[in-house]
Amino acid sequence: MVKGAFGYAGVVTGIQRSYNSGFNFSFDAGATYYLGNFEGAIYPVVNVGIGWIFSEKRWCVGR
Template identity: 40%
Template sequence: MKYSITIFLLVFHFLINAQTTHNVEGHQFKINIINLGLEYEIGIAQNQTLDFGAGLQFGANSAGYAFIPALNGQYRYYYNFERRLSKNKRVNGNSANYVAVSGTFFLEEVIIGNLDSGDGYFGFAGPVYGFQRTYPKGFNFNLEFGVGYYFDSFFDDDGFGPTISFSIGWVLGDK
């Protein structure tokens, strides 16, 4: 019985250590200044993260533009860490290219702009391609684009369309 428990604990220890080996950061907290807001990215597997954000997002359609409070989330798969390392490029702060499934839910209140948000909801869901770079002092930028499904309750304008997002900010902590 002692040997069974000891073997179990050793196997459990090695499994836990194997699952915590990541190319991505375990977690990083970012402050964005272009799309004013906060973002938290957590590593969930070797090259995979979940990214959550809250802040003001810029949006536009044929009726106008607006800066609107938004909540967003992404599942990201970073695919080029090894190539970047082989070229002696940085990978700290998840400095790599990724593909992601992205979703954004916009809140009703327009802060700045000429769109009338009414009493409804709207959002976006779909795949995106992006790249993120973080520099030694924590300066960070991210660019992504894709195509997805837009839904809203007050423009009755559901359908597929393009998306593009750009952010500049800082990763808090050592990078």
């Protein structure tokens, strides 16, 4: 049973890159309004992601 839940909505901006080697990364940052079982307020949010494209079909990589 869930004792508490929260959600957030906001505006973020970032950068996303993929390379011919298959390596890719993304970085996003912004401000969001959190709501839930605590006092709602505006807080910063940051997301970092890294990955590798294993298939030979790298359609997201420009040539």
